[in-house]
Amino acid sequence: MPLTEILAITGLGFGAALGLGALIAPEWASGVVRLKADPAKGGGYSEFRATYGGLLLMVHGAALVIVVITPPAGSTLVVLPIAAGWFGAAIGRAVALVFDRAKLGDTRIIPIWMATEVALGLAIGAPVLQFLG
Structure with a gap:
């Protein structure tokens, strides 16, 4: 198995593990993404389980x-497409740093997340x- 596929398997496994964690423990996912469910509107935990849980788990798991x-x-x-999605997440954070700095509060974690997303995009992609050289 080529090293490039091992990198992809590792990145996809990590993405699937993030999804499984969010599916099982939406409170954990809420803390990771620093968003809170709104009990007045309901549905918050189902959103964490669905979007950050089931979606990430199944997309990465199926690709794996x-x-x-x-x-x-x-x-x-x-x-x-999955690698492009992770690059897109890093781009979204960069845009937030430029346009939303006043709303972001402490931004020290954002470059760490950006580096993680770029690394996942590179690994998965x-x-x-193999076909570019």
């Missing part, structure tokens, strides 16, 4: 299975590199 069972060309098409 495909990467493991298909030849490298097949895994390239699967990982590219690594199989694409």
Whole structure:
């Protein structure tokens, strides 16, 4: 198995683990993303379980299975949109740093999250590199 696929499997596994954690413990997910459920409106915990839980778990888990069972060309098409999503998250944080600085409070964690998202995007997208050289 090429190193690029091992990197993708590691990144996808991490994304799936984040999703599983949020599915099982929405309070934990709430703390990680620093958002709170609004008890007056209801549905907050179902949103954490659905979006940060089930969605992340199933998208990363399904791609992980495909990467493991298909030849490298097949895994390239699967990982590219997920890697782009992680890069998009980092871009969103960069935009927030530029336009929302007054609303963000302590911004020290944002570059750490950005680096994590870029690293996940690179790891998950690594199989694409096999075909660029």
